[in-house]
């Protein structure tokens with residue numbers, strides 16, 4: 001096998017640092033064919049579905065990819081905008097804001113790009129683009145605050161798979177999680193406080209995270225613990241008593257048991273108990289997407305109200321808000337330490353030069 005080499009290398013070329021922001025990915029269009037292509041790639045990942053591969057191949061191709069794409073496409077159409085899928089454009093906006101900050105600090109020494117684990121822009125294409133720009137040090141930030149093998153490790157697999165084809169791999173740093181990073185907790189707290197200043201404080205605040213199969217927890221995935229820690233730190237920072245804040249898990253897939261309590265069952269229960277006002281925030285989703293806009297703000301709102309609940313409000317994700325960008329750049333800078341001064345590693349900057357660069 002031939003490895004991909006570095007083309008047009010010149011010794012005069014400065015070494016650059018690359019920051020790669022990744023998220024899950026989304027279909028290219030809210031249509032059955034595009035959704036099927038996306039779901040095929042996503043659901044063929046053994047990190048996501050751990051059922052033995054041969055058995056799963058028949059279920060996936062014989063049932064799921066025949067039935068689900070049309071239904072999912074219909075859901076995607078309800079959230080699609082002129083700028084495309086919310087997950088895609090929020091990620092693009094986050095990347096642009098982080099790039100602006102990093103360029104202000106380090107100029108052209110740092111390259112900031114984003115990629116998606118499934119679909120487009122594909123990780124391997126973006127890594128090629130970064131290599132072509134002279135990136136020799138790579139910092140990867142998967143936008144999953146809470147570690148899970150299904151998401152974080154799968155992203156690592158994709159980076160490793162790409163590197164396995166390259167002759168000259170860059171120096172690598174990979175952010176595993178940031179579920180308890182103080183600026184992230186602070187950004188969420190300030191965001192929730194700002195929302196409540198306008199909309200009032202609710203009787204109950206539900207913190208809803210994407211679920212994973214319960215078996216993954218029993219097999220040693222730390223995701224469940226990290227979600228509870230995020231909730232505890234956020235509730236403490238907001239000064240809310242324990243009974244006012246609930247942690248739940250949404251977006252089940254398939255027949256097996258997933259992490260409980262389930263968000264939908266909780267909505268029905270709180271509605272039936274006659275809860276007067278409820279706010280839902282999703283700390284595990286740094287960007288609004290199908291799972292927040294359609295599943296929480298529409299479907300689960302309906303469950304709550306149908307069961308008798310009043311005043312449901314969904315608190316939007318942090319998206320590209322300044323508080324969020326501040327938290328993310330603080331996280332990135334923590335992980336860039338020792339790579340300063342960014343730029344040509346052969347050339348030491350004088351103090352005056354470093355100051356002039358703002359490094």
Ligand SMILES: C=CC1=C(C)c2cc3[nH]c(cc4nc(cc5[nH]c(cc1n2)c(C)c5CCC(=O)O)C(CCC(=O)O)=C4C)c(C)c3C=C
Pocket residue numbers: 024025026027043048049068072085087144148150151210211212213223251253284285288289290291
């Ligand atoms: C099949 C099992 C799934 C696991 C395990 C899973 C974990 C997981 N997912 C996210 C974040 C997102 N998931 C999104 C959509 C989505 N998730 C699954 C399945 C699993 N996720 C499916 C089949 C879908 C597609 C939508 C559908 O057909 O209903 C999204 C939104 C994507 C978008 O385009 O908007 C996000 C984000 C996390 C964080 C996670 C584990 C911790």
Ligand SMILES: [Fe+2]
Pocket residue numbers: 210251
């Ligand atoms: Fe998911």
Ligand SMILES: [Fe+2]
Pocket residue numbers: 224225228
């Ligand atoms: Fe736990």
